[in-house]
Amino acid sequence: MITAEQKPLAEIQGLLGDAKKVLVVGCGTCVTVCFAGGDREAQIMAASLRMASKINGHPQEITDITVQRQCEWEYLDEIEKEIADADIVLSLGCGIGVQAIAEHFPDTWVVPGLNTTFLGLPTEQGVWEERCAACGDCILGLTGGICPIARCSKSLLNGPCGGSEDGHCEIDPDVPCAWQLIYDRLTSMGKEETLMELQPPKNWQVSRDGGPRKIIREDLRLISDED
Amino acid sequence: MSGKNNGYLVSSHLEKVLREGHFAVTGELGPPQNADPAVIREKAAFLKGYVDAVNITDNQTAIVRMSSIGAGLLALKEGLEPVIQMTCRDRNRLAIQSDLLGASALGLKNLLCLTGDHQIFGNHPTSKNVYDMDSLQLVHMMTEMRDKGIFQCGDEIKGQTASFLIGAAAAPFADPTAFRPLRLAKKIRAGANFIQTQLVYDVKEFAIYMEKVRELGVHKEAYILAGVGPLKSPGMAKYMKKNVPGILVPDEVIDRMTQAGKEWIGKKAADLAPEEKKARSKAWKTEGIQVCIDLIKDIKKIEGVAGVHIMAIEWEEAVKPIVEGAGLYPRPEVK
Numbered sequence: 001m002i003t004a005e006q007k008p009l010a011e012i013q014g015l016l017g018d019a020k021k022v023l024v025v026g027c028g029t030c031v032t033v034c035f036a037g038g039d040r041e042a043q044i045m046a047a048s049l050r051m052a053s054k055i056n057g058h059p060q061e062i063t064d065i066t067v068q069r070q071c072e073w074e075y076l077d078e079i080e081k082e083i084a085d086a087d088i089v090l091s092l093g094c095g096i097g098v099q100a101i102a103e104h105f106p107d108t109w110v111v112p113g114l115n116t117t118f119l120g121l122p123t124e125q126g127v128w129e130e131r132c133a134a135c136g137d138c139i140l141g142l143t144g145g146i147c148p149i150a151r152c153s154k155s156l157l158n159g160p161c162g163g164s165e166d167g168h169c170e171i172d173p174d175v176p177c178a179w180q181l182i183y184d185r186l187t188s189m190g191k192e193e194t195l196m197e198l199q200p201p202k203n204w205q206v207s208r209d210g211g212p213r214k215i216i217r218e219d220l221r222l223i224s225d226e227d
Numbered sequence: 228m229s230g231k232n233n234g235y236l237v238s239s240h241l242e243k244v245l246r247e248g249h250f251a252v253t254g255e256l257g258p259p260q261n262a263d264p265a266v267i268r269e270k271a272a273f274l275k276g277y278v279d280a281v282n283i284t285d286n287q288t289a290i291v292r293m294s295s296i297g298a299g300l301l302a303l304k305e306g307l308e309p310v311i312q313m314t315c316r317d318r319n320r321l322a323i324q325s326d327l328l329g330a331s332a333l334g335l336k337n338l339l340c341l342t343g344d345h346q347i348f349g350n351h352p353t354s355k356n357v358y359d360m361d362s363l364q365l366v367h368m369m370t371e372m373r374d375k376g377i378f379q380c381g382d383e384i385k386g387q388t389a390s391f392l393i394g395a396a397a398a399p400f401a402d403p404t405a406f407r408p409l410r411l412a413k414k415i416r417a418g419a420n421f422i423q424t425q426l427v428y429d430v431k432e433f434a435i436y437m438e439k440v441r442e443l444g445v446h447k448e449a450y451i452l453a454g455v456g457p458l459k460s461p462g463m464a465k466y467m468k469k470n471v472p473g474i475l476v477p478d479e480v481i482d483r484m485t486q487a488g489k490e491w492i493g494k495k496a497a498d499l500a501p502e503e504k505k506a507r508s509k510a511w512k513t514e515g516i517q518v519c520i521d522l523i524k525d526i527k528k529i530e531g532v533a534g535v536h537i538m539a540i541e542w543e544e545a546v547k548p549i550v551e552g553a554g555l556y557p558r559p560e561v562k
Contacts, residue, residue, distance in 0.1 A: 156358070158362075158364065162473045177402070
């Protein structure tokens with residue numbers, strides 16, 4: 001899932017400025033699961049901002065609403081009226097949600113309430129860790145299901161650098177060394193020979209480095225380019 | 228190894244020394260954090276005649292410094308043979324290849340391929356890193372440029388190609404230790420002609436590592452230079468043991484350093500008069516140099532070790548007494 005964290009309240013207040021009517025929009029999918037921007041967080045955010053605006057002596061009218069997914073037009077259509085009523089929208093969706101609102105409602109000023117952080121998973125209650133860099137050319141089949149692109153600090157493809165110590169990365173004792181994990185897994189599965197194969201430089205063209213990406217599935221499209 | 232020029236790959240001084248079977252000595256020169264060529268000249272003066280080649284570091288520890296190629300050219304003019312260090316942290320494959328063409332055109336003949344320290348340790352921790360390639364891919368890319376005359380993309384290099392004696396680093400004691408000899412073999416198979424290791428203070432452990440390297444047979448396919456460096460104080464020894472990944476410092480070495488300053492044991496730096504502090508530092512440094520000499524003598528006995536790489540960064544003066552003390556002076560003349 002996509003994980004995110006809330007921005008500091010002061011930064012959000014700065015983004016909202018002196019707008020009179022603020023609509024906080026939560027999202028019911030990834031950011032709900034990581035407790036950053038779901039219905040509950042949207043309500044708390046709205047209450048916090050209301051309180052802060054009163055203390056500042058410039059009370060703002062702050063309401064909140066949460067949609068199932070900010071990243072799909074059909075869910076955004078459901079809140080068209082609320083959006084139209086607001087001077088400004090504070091999206092508690094990920095970066096995709098913010099942009100979906102901006103794109104779907106061209107006359108609405110929308111600002112982000114979250115910092116979108118990574119694609120990851122909760123490893124324990126209250127802890128999320130990065131797992132995927134969306135590089136566009138998955139190599140997990142070579143590395144025993146552990147991604148060195150997302151999890152090695154240097155995205156190395158041919159084994160650990162000299163900074164691996166006691167299972168962690170030299171940049172931080174709380175960061176596991178991805179190549180130690182890969183080494184352990186491949187050796188325990190009897191596949192250590194894979195470690196000796198020289199992996200060529202990666203094709204980053206299918207990653208973000210090739211420019212913004214797009215997927216077109218003609219088999220699923222209702223309107224083709226020829227129409 | 229074979230090549231075009233009398234069997235030499237590039238005919239660098241370092242290659243000739245190694246090929247003739249001399250126990251090689253390389254040093255290290257850290258470029259300044261400014262544009263002053265005089266710094267290179269001063270450091271070069273300490274090293275000239277005492278090393279066969281000198282590594283010029285590339286934004287070492289991720290701190291911005293004069294470029295390795297620029298400083299390397301200055302060192303070359305001072306009569307030293309540079310080993311250009313090239314990391315994957317700051318450049319993508321375009322920049323690396325173009326720099327290598329430039330370095331080769333300037334007459335630089337040795338290259339050390341490194342992944343590079345993570346930028347979080349340096350003075351621009353908010354920068355974006357590159358890591359388009361890793362050190363093994365860099366070794367392989369450079370080998371193909373030199374031997375096949377092709378760029379990484381496969382295009383032919385029309386005209387003169389870049390040509391270097393290609394080196395790589397090894398960290399014998401970093402985790403996972405069981406993989407380290409294999410990783411060395413992988414680097415050599417990717418094309419590395421010589422290897423310089425991380426600092427060795429534990430000769431016993433290094434001998435075990437080398438035994439595994441010999442079992443793989445790769446010590447016959449590349450020249451392995453063991454990394455050594457003089458300690459400045461017992462504190463430095465303890466710090467490295469505790470904080471630097473992949474460096475083993477045996478208690479025996481720490482004890483030797485501590486004993487060297489026994490007159491001052493138990494005294495805090497703040498309680499010492501300036502001249503006492505100086506005397507203590509001198510005693511430590513003298514022992515640090517002696518420890519280094521003893522390490523070299525022991526390392527030299529290990530089969531498969533072709534030389535030493537002396538890392539005395541910001542203490543270049545130490546190289547002369549180390550090389551002399553280890554019986555490695557004068558350095559061989561080669562044609």
